[in-house]
Amino acid sequence: MVERPRLTQRVQAGIQRPVTLVCAPAGSGKTALVATSVERAAWVTLEATEDEPGRLWDAVLTALDLAGAVPPDSALAGLAAPVNDSRDTFMPLLVNALAALPEPVVLVLDDVHVLRSRGCLAQLAFLLLHTPDTLRLVMTARSDPPLPLHVLRVRGRLEEIRATDLAFTRDEAKALLEAHGLTLEDELIEALHTRTEGWGAGLRLAALSLQGRDDPATFVAEFAGDDRVVADYLLAEVLDRQPPKLRAFLLRTSLVDRICGSLADALTGDTHGADTLAMLERTNGFVLGVDGHREWFRYHRLFGKLLRTRAERELHAKLATLHARAARWYAERCAAVEALEHAVLAGEHDLAVEVVAAHWFDLYVRGDAAAVRELLTKVPAERLERDAELSAALACAALDVGDTDSAELHMAHAEQADHPDSRRRRYLETMALAGLGIARLEGDFDAALRAADALLAEAATHAGxxxxxxxxxxxxxxxxxxxxxxxxxxxxxxxxxxxxxxxxxxxxxxxxxxxxxxxxxxxxxxxxxxxxxxxxxxxxxxxxxxxxxxxxxxxxxxxxxxxxxxxxxxxxxxxxxxxxxxxxAARLRRRQLDFVIAHLDARMHGAGGEPKLGIRVLDDYEALHRHHGPPLVYERGAVAAMRARLQIQDGALEEAALTLASVEDDRSMAVTAADARLALASGDPAEAVELLEPAGDQLAMHAVTRVETLVLLAISYHENGEPGRATRALEDALALAEGNRHRWPFLELGRPMEELLRHQIRAGTAHRALVGELLDAFADRAPATRHVAPLLEPLSEREQAILRYLPTALSNREIAAELFVTTNTVKTHLRSIYRKLDVARRREAVERARDLRLLSSRR
Known part of the structure; x- marks a missing residue:
């Protein structure tokens, strides 16, 4: 053990505060540091089994008692850990009992990262926030636990020691090497320290390889080379120095990601696996415990990779047998993913099929369906197709990522394959789950309910x-x-x-x-x-x-x-x-989700002044799903409405009209709003009002849609010469937006809405703060300097005549009567005017014409 006084002092200073956290990855020396820094403490090494409030606090109370911190007359002596603390009475009792101790006690919770349950974390958080003066709590963890650390920081009640603190300094690295009997020149120590970046486990691995070498300079020089080469060389040196029996143990047990005593015994045919692993953890830097009670271990990643490479070469003839042993060991313990993985590697296809069939539902709800699907690609297709239950499971896995084509193929195989009576229940249950998956993708709620009822009814006959x-x-x-x-x-x-x-x-x-x-x-x-x-x-x-x-x-x-x-x-x-x-979403084939993303993407392009890019996004979406069945119920209208909005923004009013005509049977609010926008852009606010008024009265409308509708209606009233109604509609919109923070509908209507908001302030509004916020947002979006681009194509004489009527409140029909032409003629000329002025609606045309001095300024 290397003395590290700078860290020991940090811990000892830290325990003058209520809470100390030592947080760093495995192999950084957290536990060793605390153990050498705190002379007397109640110590609890947390285990996965203690991730339950009763067991956690039982372990804490026991540790306090063993540490001699509990006087016979203390309330702690009679305190029992809660079996069911539904009323949250235990923690106040514990805090009060701790506060009554005659002298402070240090409580160490080692490996606190294993705590994940809400109950344990909530109660531990309570203790952190109410730590009495008589308790000094020290926690070690591999990552920040989900506890109120930020509160403790602000209150100055937390000392933190992190991975960067635990990294070995150059002098500490030298001391570690000397503890292994190595005396190296300063430049060699510097090279090793630089290469390992002070990581304790890395330095220890280097020290193990250097022992007994006559040429440390050559080793260190090679050690400073390419990362992968250096790591493989170092670990090979460690491996080659092991006794033959231990070397064989390492190779065989490297075939699994994590190893415990009984699994090691299954792979080696021996009976001392647990003892061997415990010895390796104590004496070697490349075997790491992965749970609190040191039952499970893993090899350092680089070392494990090297071991597997060697095993594939040296144990080639035995690999299938070893993987089969691992598969059966995992299968007996219901570790389905691991059992399947090793069954496939062993070529034990019948076992692979049985594992999936027996554990499919658990695999599905634990998120392992994709892994199962990938592993089963290595099983011959004909073996999969003749198993009804497995085919149904594969259909579910395909549906989970939206692959309906594969799902339909697997379901066809399932219906054609035989299924023994002993497995019929599981088959029917899995088919019901597949049916629910199909209904989900199609948005068919009634079909989903039927499939759900079938699934639960079938499961009720045998599930606990x-x-x-x-x-x-x-x-x-x-x-x-x-x-x-x-x-x-x-x-x-x-x-x-x-x-x-x-x-x-x-x-x-x-x-x-x-x-x-x-x-x-x-x-x-x-x-x-x-x-x-x-x-x-x-x-x-x-x-x-x-x-x-x-x-x-x-x-x-x-x-x-x-x-x-x-x-x-x-x-x-x-x-x-x-x-x-x-x-x-790229990993899914989920049409609904693709639609949500494409729709928002297109709208954001429009908000950014790039309507053509937004239209291209919609084109790409429709092209992607053109051959994937009919559009969703709401999709056709929503896509058309967004496309029309972008076309209107781009000045393509005729194209927008054609787009909306293609969904004229769709009376959704999105299409109605787009029709109203087109009417406004065409200089017909009366039509916009006629479209929007019925929708504006729909109180059941979602708040978001209602804000957008009312804002559009306010502009329509305003441009239709109905200022009173415009004010009322805008006030209603502001009231809703005040509560739901929906701001964008105001901004996307541009200068006309900005003017209307200014008028709203003059007229008197109950939402002055919100109006001020919106006007600030308009100012933020405005260019710093305004450049008026010249008119590239002049207006015709008739267009100039119509332009002069636009600042008035006259409708298109009334303008037509004034000029003795048809309403359609006025609309045609308006589209041409908007195109030449590069605007999308009547009010914008007036503003642009004034900027170009085609109309007189406002009086």
Missing amino acids: PEEDGAREALVHAMLGETALWAHDLERAGQELHKAVAGARAHQLDYVAVSALSYLALHDVMLHGPADDQGHGQQAIELAARRGWCKIPQTACAHAALALHAFYDLRPADAAEHLERARGA
Whole structure:
């Protein structure tokens, strides 16, 4: 053990504060540092089995007692760990008992990162925030635990020692080498220290290889070369120095990612696996414990890779047998993914099929369907096709990523294959799950309900309470997604909330990530940016904790966060989340999600003044899904409406009219609003009012859509010469936007809305702060200097005549009467005027004409 006084002093100074956290990756020396720095402490090495409040606090109370910190008359002596602390009474009792101790005690919680349950973390957080003066809490962890560390930092109650602190200095590296009997020249020590960057385990590996060498200079010189070559050379030197029996043990046990005593025995045929692993962990730097009670171990990544390479060469004839042993060991313990992986490597195809069939549902809800699908590509197709249950499982896996073509093929194989009576229940259950998956992709809620009922009914005949709960959580998640795509937001919210609760209760993180992700999109669709997007953040954070940062299920959460940021006028955040959503969705074939991303992407291009790019996004989306069946129920109208909006923005009014004519049977609000925009752009605000007034009275409309409708209606009233109605509609829109922070609908209407907002302040508004915020946003979006581009194509005499009427409140019909022409003639000339002035609507044409001095300035 190397003395490191700078760190010992840090720990000893730290325990003058209530809480000390030593946080760094494995192999950094966290536990050793605390053990050598604290002379007397109650020590708890946390294990996975203690991730339950009762067991955690039982271990803590026992450690305090063994450390001699509990006087006979102390309240701690009679305190028992809670079996079920539903009333949250235990923690206050514990804190009060600790506060009554006659002298301070140091409590060490080693490997606190193994705690993941909400109960343990909540109670530990309580202790952190209410630590009495008599307790000094020291925690070690491989990563920051989800505890209120930020609060402790602000209060000055936390001492932190991180990986950079634990890195060996040059002098400490020298001391470590000397502890291994190595005396090297300063430049060689410097070279080793630079190469390892002070990582303790790396220096220890170097020291092991240097022992007994006569040419340390040559070794160090080669050690400073290419990373991979150096690592392989170093580890080979360590391996070659092991006794033959231990060397054989290392090679055989390297075939699995993690190793424990009984698994080692299965692979080696010996009975001393646990003792050998414990010895290796104590004496070598390349075997690391991965759980609190040191039952499971792993090899250093580089060393493990080297061992597997050697094993493939030296044990080639035995590899299939060894993988088969591993597969059976895992299968007996229901570790299905590992069993399948090794069964495939062993060529044990029957075992692989049986493992998947027996554990399919658990694999599915734990997020392993994609891994199973990938592994089964190595099994001959004819073997898969003759198993009905497996074919049904593969259909579910395909549907999970939206691959309906493969799913239909697998379901056809399932229906044609034989299924023994003993496995009929599992077959029917898996087929019901596949049916639910198809209904989800098609947005067919009624079909989804039927499939869900069939799934739960079939499962009820043989599943236990735990399995029932897991199935219900999955069913609620899939029904919620289906309802979301069917635009039944109320039912979607109900189902998804149930899914999240069930997934958390049964520790189904994969289902929870998916349900939270869709719930985030539900929230922003229903409430706009008023929602705090907690569900989206929870989905992403949970996925990150599980190492699932790029799984497709996070795509919807990122899409929701992008939409939220867009509504809230944070374009940079919106673009970042949209890109992440697109990256995650690339692993899916989910038409609905592609639609959400493309629709928002197109709208953001329009907001950025790039309508042509937005139209191209919609073109690409339609081309991608042209051969994937008919459009979704809402898709055709929504895409046409967005395309028309972009065409209007681009001045292509005739194209916009044709686009909207293609969906004239669609009476959705999106299409109605687009029709109104076209009417405004064509100089016919009366028609826009006629279209929007019925929609504006629909109180059941979602808040987001209602804001957009009222804002558009206000502009229409204003341009139709109805200032009173315009003021009232705008006031209603402001009232809604005050609550849901939906800002963009105001800004996208440009200068006419800016003027209307200024008038609203003069007329008197109950929302002056919001109006001021919006006017500031208009100012931020305006160019610093204004350049008026010249008119490249002059207006005709008739166009100039019509232009003079545009500042008035006359409708197109009234202008036509004044000029003794038809209304259609006026509309035709207006389209030409807008094209030449490079504007999209009547008010913008007036402003542009005034800038060009084609009309007199406002009086």
